[in-house]
Amino acid sequence: MRIAIAGLGTVAGGLLALLRESAQNLAVRADCRLELIAVASRTRRDVDLGGAEFTHDVLSLAGRDDVDVIVELMGGEGLALELVERALTAGKSVVTANKAILATHGDRLFALAERHNVALGIEASVAGGIPIIAALTRSLVANSIDRVTGIINGTCNYILSAMSDQGAKFEDALARAQSLGYAEADPRFDVGGVDAAHKLAILTALAFGVPFNKAAVYAEGITAVTPDDITYARELGYCIKQLGISRRTAKGIEMRVHPALIPLDSMLASVSGVMNAVQINDQATGALLFYGPGAGGRATASSVLSDLVSFARGDSVIRRRQSGSAVPLLPIEAVESAAYLRIPVIDQPGVFARIATILSEHGISIEGAIQRERAIADHKVPIVVVTQPVPETAMNKAVAALQALPAVVGTVRRIRVEHAGG
Ligand code: HSE
Numbered sequence: 001m002r003i004a005i006a007g008l009g010t011v012a013g014g015l016l017a018l019l020r021e022s023a024q025n026l027a028v029r030a031d032c033r034l035e036l037i038a039v040a041s042r043t044r045r046d047v048d049l050g051g052a053e054f055t056h057d058v059l060s061l062a063g064r065d066d067v068d069v070i071v072e073l074m075g076g077e078g079l080a081l082e083l084v085e086r087a088l089t090a091g092k093s094v095v096t097a098n099k100a101i102l103a104t105h106g107d108r109l110f111a112l113a114e115r116h117n118v119a120l121g122i123e124a125s126v127a128g129g130i131p132i133i134a135a136l137t138r139s140l141v142a143n144s145i146d147r148v149t150g151i152i153n154g155t156c157n158y159i160l161s162a163m164s165d166q167g168a169k170f171e172d173a174l175a176r177a178q179s180l181g182y183a184e185a186d187p188r189f190d191v192g193g194v195d196a197a198h199k200l201a202i203l204t205a206l207a208f209g210v211p212f213n214k215a216a217v218y219a220e221g222i223t224a225v226t227p228d229d230i231t232y233a234r235e236l237g238y239c240i241k242q243l244g245i246s247r248r249t250a251k252g253i254e255m256r257v258h259p260a261l262i263p264l265d266s267m268l269a270s271v272s273g274v275m276n277a278v279q280i281n282d283q284a285t286g287a288l289l290f291y292g293p294g295a296g297g298r299a300t301a302s303s304v305l306s307d308l309v310s311f312a313r314g315d316s317v318i319r320r321r322q323s324g325s326a327v328p329l330l331p332i333e334a335v336e337s338a339a340y341l342r343i344p345v346i347d348q349p350g351v352f353a354r355i356a357t358i359l360s361e362h363g364i365s366i367e368g369a370i371q372r373e374r375a376i377a378d379h380k381v382p383i384v385v386v387t388q389p390v391p392e393t394a395m396n397k398a399v400a401a402l403q404a405l406p407a408v409v410g411t412v413r414r415i416r417v418e419h420a421g422g
Helices: 010-021 023-030 058-062 079-091 100-113 134-138 154-165 170-179 196-206 228-236 297-313 351-361 392-403
Strands: 001-007 037-038 053-054 067-074 095-096 144-151 238-248 253-263 275-281 288-294 336-346 366-373 381-385 413-417
Touching: 001 010, 001 297, 010 023, 010 037, 010 297, 023 170, 023 297, 053 058, 053 170, 058 067, 058 079, 067 079, 079 100, 095 100, 095 297, 100 196, 134 196, 134 288, 144 196, 154 170, 154 228, 154 238, 154 275, 196 238, 196 253, 228 238, 228 336, 228 413, 253 297, 297 366, 336 351, 336 392, 351 366, 351 381, 381 413
Parallel strands: 001 037, 001 067, 037 053, 067 095, 253 413
Antiparallel strands: 144 238, 144 275, 238 253, 275 288, 336 381, 336 413, 366 381
16 A cells, blocks of 8 residues: 655654554555655655655645555645645545544545545544544444543643642643643644644544534633632542533533533543543443543554554445434533632622522522631632532523622632533
8 A cells, every 4th residue: 555644743753653663564464565655744854754755745645646545644724634635536545633624624525535435534633542533433333422521632631730730830831741742833722722622523523423513612721720720629529621522412412622620530530641531421331431642653643554554454434423313513502511610709708698699599509619717818718619510601690790799809710510420
């Protein structure tokens, strides 16, 4: 099988190394030799291409008659999307790690592959080395999935773990994640929730048979999470994780990325550092946890190679799950969840009672609370409350009413609380 690679970044480096190291083993598994013909990149790096031809002209790969499969590892949307479209149209199978193009154009690209009778492999697009695409499209194809809950951005998980376990500052932890090679070229994609939203759109499409629709994912980043939030959460029996959640409800499918308090004894609470994990709740198995490296050259190249070997063996076509009837993707306003509220107040009699009254007026029941005995400064104290699940709209109104109280002397901070059942 003759291969061309577009892109020469971290994942391409891992792929080149594994192709070199495992050539013989791969030939046995694939029942044919995987031959690297050409590598294209806008910038040349000092990497051993094993004798393959190099070109700066990325799009030229799609027109080569001596190439069967194109591996797109460039990232970004413009040129990468054009290459993938041209390659599929030219009758070449494609393996891509590009979550951004799949999250928005996935339906069109799979249709294009089908029309031209070629394969589109996307295992590397979500959670690096974790075989979650194969799990959703093959291993769990018969199961009715209720919920996907993922720690699918290693940079965020690294930052929150470092803040929680070592008391690290946000900026220092981010710099360290960048130096480890996990962060996106623009780290705002990581800490702002965009990277996780791309991945969640892909997981949701495959888990629930809905369209790839990144625009419908509600995304909130981790930049407002403070060390105090982490400390109070722990006192209440929770840790804070950045989650991607898609959930089937009676009304449709929720898709959301945001920081969340999760119980300290839940499976996902034990996932720390740059590791990723995806928990699937379905009606047959209960809960499954897929855990492993969500980024990194060799780990992600493992997923690329699995697609290549599958192509060579002829068991390559991803069959999308059919949902039976059109299932709506729900806006965040339709979500119901519990919340952690940190409310900075003036330390004076009756304030807690006033807060409890406002919550009860909005139909919100309190599950737990912390009130410090002494003011931390200027007679200000934080009151921290964890509520029972309530509709998003009721919580928004309650937060606005709390914010308007004269005794509230700073921004009311709200973080959703999730019980993923595992
Ligand atoms: N920037 C991503 C992360 C890695 O931090 O998880 C690639 O998806």
